[in-house]
Amino acid sequence: MTEKTATVTILDRPIKVREYKDSQIMLLVSEANTIKRTGADPARRMQGVDRVMRLLDSAVVDDDDRDWLVEQNIAGNLSMGDLTGLLSAFSQDAEETVVPNRAVRRGRPPKQR
Numbered sequence: 001m002t003e004k005t006a007t008v009t010i011l012d013r014p015i016k017v018r019e020y021k022d023s024q025i026m027l028l029v030s031e032a033n034t035i036k037r038t039g040a041d042p043a044r045r046m047q048g049v050d051r052v053m054r055l056l057d058s059a060v061v062d063d064d065d066r067d068w069l070v071e072q073n074i075a076g077n078l079s080m081g082d083l084t085g086l087l088s089a090f091s092q093d094a095e096e097t098v099v100p101n102r103a104v105r106r107g108r109p110p111k112q113r
Helices: 022-036 042-059 063-074 080-088 091-097
Strands: 005-010 013-018
Touching (some): 005 080, 013 042
16 A cells, blocks of 8 residues: 655645554544643643654655654744644545535425315
């Protein structure tokens, strides 16, 4: 099975990314919730940050692009919106496959006379 890839542009640089598997998305959501939970153990929250960053890195196909992203992040040039572009690269495909249903008439049929 070949992996599906797309190109996203971050800070005017085209970056080739691979599509996340459903299990990776579930883990990302779970870890993001752990990070946001203010009552969570600080060490566990930091572990969540590490996992989210590793998951984001795993989408980048080319090592040079991954290194560039890390350097841009260290320099403070990236926003969270830039990184979430890695997640949304394939969302357009899902939107295109949705077929709207025809309106369904609800209620009783008209009375026969």
